[in-house]
Every structure is written in C-alpha cells, then in structure tokens.
Amino acid sequence: MRILLDSFTKTFGDVTVIKDMNLDIKSGEMLALLGPSGCGKSTTLFAICGIHGMDGGRLLFGDKDVTSLPSQKRNVGVVFQNYALYPHMNVWENIAFPLKIQKRSKAVIEKEVQAMAELVQIEELLDRKPVQLSGGQQQRVALARALVRKPDILLLDEPLANLDAKLRLEMRSEIRRIQQQTGITAVLVTHDQVEAMSMCDRIAIMNGGKIVQLSAPEEMYRNPSSDFVAGFLGNPP
Numbered sequence: 679m680r681i682l683l684d685s686f687t688k689t690f691g692d693v694t695v696i697k698d699m700n701l702d703i704k705s706g707e708m709l710a711l712l713g714p715s716g717c718g719k720s721t722t723l724f725a726i727c728g729i730h731g732m733d734g735g736r737l738l739f740g741d742k743d744v745t746s747l748p749s750q751k752r753n754v755g756v757v758f759q760n761y762a763l764y765p766h767m768n769v770w771e772n773i774a775f776p777l778k779i780q781k782r783s784k785a786v787i788e789k790e791v792q793a794m795a796e797l798v799q800i801e802e803l804l805d806r807k808p809v810q811l812s813g814g815q816q817q818r819v820a821l822a823r824a825l826v827r828k829p830d831i832l833l834l835d836e837p838l839a840n841l842d843a844k845l846r847l848e849m850r851s852e853i854r855r856i857q858q859q860t861g862i863t864a865v866l867v868t869h870d871q872v873e874a875m876s877m878c879d880r881i882a883i884m885n886g887g888k889i890v891q892l893s894a895p896e897e898m899y900r901n902p903s904s905d906f907v908a909g910f911l912g913n914p915p
C-alpha cells in the first residue's frame with residue numbers, strides 16, 4: 679500500500695526534531711531511511727506506526743487518513759532491534775498472537791501460522807522457546823509475527839544491529855527475499871549505507887531531521903546531491 683507523510687513535524691519539548699517532512703512511499707517498494715545517529719529515522723518510523731503522535735502534518739495509508747488513529751487501529755507490522763519475542767510463548771504461539779488478538783478462528787490461525795513459518799523457513803522450530811533460538815532465527819520469527827496479520831506496511835528499525843557479521847549478511851538477503859515474495863511495502867531504518875544499498879529499492883538520506891536526498895541506490899552514487907550525501911555513502915561496495 680502507498681504510504682504518504684505530508685508535512686510531518688515532530689517536537690520533543692521545545693526541540694523540533696522533524697520539520698515539514700514529505701515522504702511518498704510507493705506500494706510494494708522497500709525504502710531505506712538512512713542517516714547518522716540522531717537524525718530522526720526512528721522518530722519517523724514511530725510516527726508511521728503510531729507509537730508517537732505527530733505535531734503537524736498528515737499520514738495516509740492508501741486513501742485513508744490515519745493521522746489521529748492510535749497504533750492498535752493501524753495495520754502495521756514492526757520488527758525493532760529491541761522489540762523482543764514473548765519469552766514465555768513458543769514460536770508457534772508468538773506468530774499466532776496477533777491473530778488471537780483479532781479473534782480469528784482456530785482453522786485460520788493454524789493455516790496462517792503454517793504459511794508464515796514456511797515463508798521465513800522455521801517450520802522445524804515451532805515448538806521452541808525464543809531462548810532456544812539463534813539471533814537470526816529470532817528475527818525470522820519476529821518477521822513472521824509482524825507479517826501474519828498482512829499489514830499495510832512493514833516497519834524495520836535496525837533489524838540486523840544485534841546480529842554478528844555472518845548472520846547480518848544472511849538476513850539482509852533473507853529480509854529482502856521475504857519482502858519481495860510477499861510484495862509488502864516496507865521501510866528499513868538503518869545507519870549502514872551498505873545495508874540500505876543492498877536491500878532497498880530507494881534510499882532516503884536524512885540529516886538533522888530532514889530528507890536531503892531520495893533516490894535509487896545507483897542514482898545516489900552517481901549523482902549525490904551534496905557533499906554530505908557523498909561523504910556519508912563513501913565508496914561503492
């Protein structure tokens with residue numbers, strides 16, 4: 679689904695951290711919000727999922743204005759670095775949980791959990807508790823749990839930050855595969871330019887609460903719009 683932020687403004691106390699941001703996320707694309715620590719990436723993601731209210735502007739999911747809808751009433755899937763699995767539930771129960779909240783039938787839940795387990799390739803782990811999983815497996819389960827409700831948008835905030843280098847590489851391509859296979863619209867927040875380049879259709883580079891350039895990865899390398907963008911991207915991988 680197309681997601682539109684129109685003139686989004688966010689303040690904390692008397693500090694404006696995002697001012698008049700416009701962002702048009704195309705249906706089915708994976709877009710990176712890339713930039714240095716503190717530039718406002720997570721704040722933007724939190725506004726889309728509704729964890730934070732907005733102090734100005736509008737947010738549309740398709741044609742629907744969700745600006746003042748609370749988080750529970752938005753159909754979003756989130757995978758955050760610190761948004762842990764429920765430790766007392768096994769993998770099956772973790773994935774089923776969003777559907778139980780929606781009071782879906784047992785048959786539907788069985789079917790959808792199975793489909794998600796196949797999608798993220800953890801069918802043999804359904805009986806395990808989260809502590810019995812590797813970091814990469816935990817992120818697969820988190821993705822399944824986020825996607826099981828068929829959200830309008832998948833929001834990923836530094837989902838690879840806690841993984842070791844080898845798993846990070848593996849999960850880069852796995853997250854991209856899952857996104858493409860489901861065709862879901864997704865936003866990836868990262869401070870890692872290689873991650874953004876290798877996983878996303880388009881990259882929005884942020885600095886100081888603003889989007890300073892928004893383009894496809896190759897275009898950004900060829901035509902950085904400023905010294906900041908050129909410096910931040912460094913050399914092509």
Ligand code: ADP
Nearest residue numbers: 690691695713714715716717718719720721722
């Ligand atoms: P990023 O995710 O790009 O590292 P954030 O969106 O988390 O950056 O933060 C953007 C700015 O807003 C930072 O200066 C941060 O200190 C500030 N900020 C974020 N959350 C809060 C909050 N709850 N209260 C006050 N300031 C905040």
Ligand code: MG
Nearest residue numbers: 719720721867
């Ligand atoms: Mg952040």
